[in-house]
Amino acid sequence: MVLGLLTLAFAGLAAAFLTDSWGYPAPRPQIPLVDKALLDPATVRRSYRDLIKAKEDLSDFDCYGCHEKGHPPPLRYDENHKLIVPTEHSDVVMGHGTHGRNNNCFNCHNENNLTTLQPRDGRELRLEDSTELCGSCHGPTYRDWDSGAHGRINGYWNTKLGPAVKKDCVNCHNPHSPRFPGRKPLPGPHPLRAPGVSEPTAETTSH
Amino acid sequence: MxxxxxxxxxxxxxxxxxxxxxxxxxxxxxxxxxxxxxxxxxxxxxEMEDITSAEQFMQKYYKELTPEDMKKVLARVEREVEKQYGIRPHVRDLKPMDGVEFAYALNLSRCIGCRKCVHACVAENNQSRNPEIQYIRVLKMPHGTFDVEKGDHYYATEKVPEKGFFYMPIQCQQCHNPPCVKVCPVHATWQETDGITVIDYDWCIGCRYCEAACPYWARRFNFTKPSIPADRINPNMSYLGNRPRRQGVMEKCHFCVQRTRDGRYPACLEVCPTGSRKFGNILDPESEISQILRTKRVFMQLKEDVGTNPRFFYYFDV
Amino acid sequence: MITAARNYLVFLRRCARIAFVGDWRYYTWMGVLTVVALFGLNAYAKQFAHGLIVTGMSDEVSWGVYIANFTFLVGVAAAAVMMVIPVYIYDNEELHDLVIFGELLAVAAIIMCLMFVTVDLGRPDRFWHLIPGIGQFNFPASMLSWDVIVLNGYLLLNVHICGYLLYSRYRGVKPGKWFYIPFVFVAIFWAVSIHTVTAFLYVGLGGRPFWNSSIVGPRFLASAFTAGPALIILALQVIRRVTHYHITDKALLTLRAIVQVSMLINVFLLVNEVFKEFYSGNLHVISSRYLFLGLHGHHALVPWIWSAITLNLIAMVILVLPLSRSLKYLNVACVLSIVGIWIEKGMGLVIPGFIPTPLGAVVEYTPSLNETLVCFGIWAFGLLCYTIFLRMSVPILQGRLAKANEGISEPGPDDVVEDTPAPSHS
Known part of the structure; x- marks a missing residue:
């Protein structure tokens, strides 16, 4: 009797195992792949130095194609003493320095030779040496950049094995509006098991 | 009867x-x-897809492999990768360099939480895409605290950085005193002379004790066979680094040994748009990492109280 | 020498044969256990093929019910000493002939422990990496390597003690004191060590404040010495019922005294822990808060821990009252404390250690169906082993299976049948 039942039970079990559907990994939701372009280590901007190196068209920097030598262009201001950017330079957004204090093109550009830059000390710098110009005001940041604590260095940490490429200020910062722009973050993690939302701190409502 | x-x-x-x-x-x-x-x-x-071959089963422990053994093992790994993904990789066994000890520093004043490091790491290190394995977790932290429990792991705002928050990426801290190495029952994970804690993926038994021991939640387990699209395979591989892993073993950040032991920067640093990530040889007083630790007034090790003494530092622009 | 070996083989053969002889109740019980064990085997085959993804574990909660059961069963195994100590140190007469049942339970429990650890491995095919000599054994640094040693050592000790005593009884000779008494005393210390080492597995992790507490070891022992003897009380009654083996109430009441005291200490230590966690109110309380009160709307474990505490408290009250001198109430108290301690140590100790993660993420854990089937399978297999051990040992102890009656008669199904402890939880 018991043996008969057991025979049946085992036979049933064998059949169940052969046709089973339980216990298998649950189908996982698709996780979209991240666009490879977003993983490009290139800097946000290209510096004049990069353009020279890449032998690219530099006609945009040919100031005297439009301006006249020996005649510094006049600057015009509105009633709030805000610089009026001429339409020819509408790509320039003036946003350097707080409280509108840095509102004079010739704080940095050389009015007597528009193809160069002029720091306060009276030197004349080439466009590709713009970092020196930045350093003339931003002392501590320049110091950090110089030591490697600020800014980007790419390539080789071991310079015996390859070059370390130190990026310039303008590779990341727009000199006319240097605040680093915000951007959309890449996708967050997709944990294997449904996560609990971590502490909804202060105004964290980012879901 | x-x-x-x-x-x-x-x-x-x-x-x-x-x-x-x-x-x-x-x-x-x-x-x-x-x-x-x-x-x-x-x-x-x-139904098993990845059956252990006799060669894999008999594979010796990393530190017991002779150079000839290693040649054979690397050839086997190359063969296996090619068979599985249709790409012939270049797998090397890169050793630590003399006079080099790596350290990492991350500028919390600059990080904007864009997660580019997370995904560049995934791409560089051939991590499984589904289920997803990532070595770096970026926490969005409210101003004024270092309590990770207040951090948000899953933020998905339109724009970062958000006002009132800072961002703290966390990955393997390459501790001087790593609890994961201490607890591993089979020596499958150890610290090398350049400070990198590595894993022999072919020796790990998958007990996950190291995962329990790590105070930084830096270790990941392959709960099933990893899946990587063939066109995403990075063919520049190293044995202790980014070669594809098998089901049932641990993995974690190894400071991109396949790059850094070649003199290059790790992938997470290369891609960082803000230059918040700094890496180098701390035994070289002129390296940027040495300069940072020498000159920055405030820098810290995460969870200093657990005594792990990380080689990963967080610093600020002061 | 050859005759000795031959004799021993005959003994083993007769033991093996008798394991397959019994009445319909025996067959039913064994059949049911086999079916459950096969479900477990099938579930494990799925896990082996597809990986631990078929469990409920994740990188966030990287240990689950496997390790929880392991921890509980180490306690059960260690508790065998609570029968050995009265007998060998205090010469307790009542328990003298029963101590072997406790030791056999320890053997079965250790077998289950080893199985639970094995099913938790991501790469069981590499288990040989753990074997000293051919593998790489991280001793003494890794607590897991200590655990491998103490568990296997304890298994060997108990197999030796039980095997030797039973074989002596079978041959009808008095066991040589030097062949087992030293081992018994080593086993007493060893039993404490297996549970202490298992506690150290958790205690040693500085990055997990919930476990990183020196009271975990003592709590482990206290709860083990409660749940283990409670299980033995139930097992002995089942043996008495189905085999007519002579077991006095006095013996059961001796064990009651042990369960009583252990339970009091267990609850006392729990109070200590809860006080320290919640009164000091530092940030490390977070896992305890998750366990006892829930965290950010997550409270999967809250009902479990409070039922465990309730069960333990009721059991404690019953045990302390004279009421529990009646076996009926004693049994209730035993079942309550076994279930309570299983929850407290399984769900209550292992899992909250992972929640939240060291980076503050809260991901909850629920065992999957497949994982549960593997657990049931291992428990069934363990009970199967224990039943077989009892099926062999009871006739030997009763003298019905002895060298004297070799080739004459096998104790048939009509004589007696064993059953096993209450399948109260698994």
């Missing part, structure tokens, strides 16, 4: 018990169905 337990062939016992034909038949029926049930219960084994 005998048998029941089918796993044990008791035909002999049945025979010499001198029992009747009928009971013998009944017993045999139980035995036969029982054995059939055992066999049927093992059916899922035929």
């Amino acid at each position: 005998p048998p029941t337990v089918p796993t044990d062939p008791l035909a002999a016992a049945a025979a010499d018990a001198g029992m009747s034909r009928r009971s013998f038949l009944r017993t045999s029926a139980v035995l036969a169905t029982g054995l059939a049930a055992v066999a049927a219960s093992l059916k899922p084994l035929f």
Whole structure:
């Protein structure tokens, strides 16, 4: 009797195992792949130095194609003493320095030779040496950049094995509006098991 | 009157018990169905995709491999990757360099939480895309605290950085005193002379004790066979680094040994748009990492109180 | 020498044969256990093929019910000493002939422990990496390597003690004191060590404040010495019922005294822990808060821990009252404390250690169906082993299976049948 039942039970079990559907990994939701372009280590901007190196068209920097030598262009201001950017330079957004204090093109550009830059000390710098110009005001940041604590260095940490490429200020910062722009973050993690939302701190409502 | 337990062939016992034909038949029926049930219960084994070959099973421990052994092992790994992904990789066994000890520093004043490091790391290190394995977790932290429990792991705002928050990426801290190495029962993870804690993926037994021991939640386990699209494979591989892993083993950040032992920067640093990530040889006083640790007034090790003494530092622009 | 070996083989053969002989109740019980064990085997085959993804574990909660059961069963195994100590140190007469049942339970429990650890491995095919000599054994640094040693050592000790005593009884000779008494005393210390080492497995992790507490070891022992003897009380009654083996109420009441005291200490230590966690109110309380009160709307474990505490408290009250001198109430108290301690140590100790993660993420854990089937399978297999051990040992102890009656008669199904402890939880 018991043996008969057991025979049946085992036979049933064998059949169940052969046709089973339980216990298998649950189908996982698709996780979209991240666009490879977003993983490009290139800097946000290209510096004049990069353009020279890449032998690219530099006609945009040919100031005297439009301006006249020996005649510094006049600057015009509105009633709030805000610089009026001429339409020819509408790509320039003036946003350097707080409280509108840095509102004079010739704080940095050389009015007597528009193809160069002029720091306060009276030197004349080439466009590709713009970092020196930045350093003339931003002392501590320049110091950090110089030591490697600020800014980007790419390539080789071991310079015996390859070059370390130190990026310039303008590779990341727009000199006319240097605040680093915000951007959309890449996708967050997709944990294997449904996560609990971590502490909804202060105004964290980012879901 | 005998048998029941089918796993044990008791035909002999049945025979010499001198029992009747009928009971013998009944017993045999139980035995036969029982054995059939055992066999049927093992059916899922035929679904295995990644069967361990004899060569893999007999694979020796990393530190016991002779250079000739290593050559064979690297060739095997290359063969396996090519078979699976259709790409011939270049797998090397890169050793630590003399006079080099790596350290990492991350500028919390600059990080904007864009997660480019997370995904560049995934791409560089051939991490599984689904289920997803990532070595770097970026926490969005409210101003004024270092309590990770207040951090948000899953932020998905339109724009970062958000006002009122800072961002703290966390990955393996490459501790001087790594709890994961201490607890591993089979020496499958150890610290090398350049400070990188590595894993022999072919030696790990998958007990996950290291995962429990790590105070930084830096270790990841392959809960199933990793899946990587063939066109995403990074063919520049190293044995202790980014070669594809198998089901059931641990992995974690190894400071991109395949890059850094070649003199290059790790992938997470290369891609960082803000230059918040700094890496180098701390034994070289002129390296940027040495300069940072020498000149920055405030820098810290995460969870300093657990005594792990990380080689990963967080610093600020002061 | 050859005759000795031959004799021993005959003994083993007769033991093996008797394991397959019994009445319909025996067959039913063994059949049911076999079916459950096969479900477990099938579930494990799925896990082996597809990986631990078929469990409920994740990188966040990287240990689950496997390790929880392991921890509980180490306690059960260690508790065998609570029968050994009265007998060998205090010469307790009542327990003298029963101590072997406790030791056999320890053997079965250790077998289950080893199985639970094995099913938890991501790469069981590499288990040989753990074997000293051919593998790489991180001793003494890794607590897991200590655990491998103490568990296997304890298994060997108990197999030796039980095997030797039973074989002596079978041959009808008095066991040589030097062949087992030293081992018994080593086993007493060893039993404490297996549970202490298992506690150290958790205690040693500085990055997990919930476990990183020196009271975990003592709590482990206290709860083990409660749940283990409670299980033995139930097992002995089942043996008495189905085999007519002579077991006095006095013996059961001796064990009651042990369960009573251990339970009091267990609850006392729990109070200590809860006080320290919640009164000091530092940030490390977070896992305890998750366990006892829930965290950010997550409270999967809250009902479990409070039922465990309730069960333990009721059991404690019953045990302390004279009421529990009646076996009926004693049994209730035993079942309550076994279930309570299983929850407290399994769900209550292992899992909250992972929640939240060291980076503050809260991901909850629920065992999957497949994982549960593997657990049931291992428990069934363990009970199967224990039943077989009892099926062999009871006739030997009763003298019905002895060298004297070799070739004359096998204790048949009509004589007696064993059953096993209450399948109260698994």
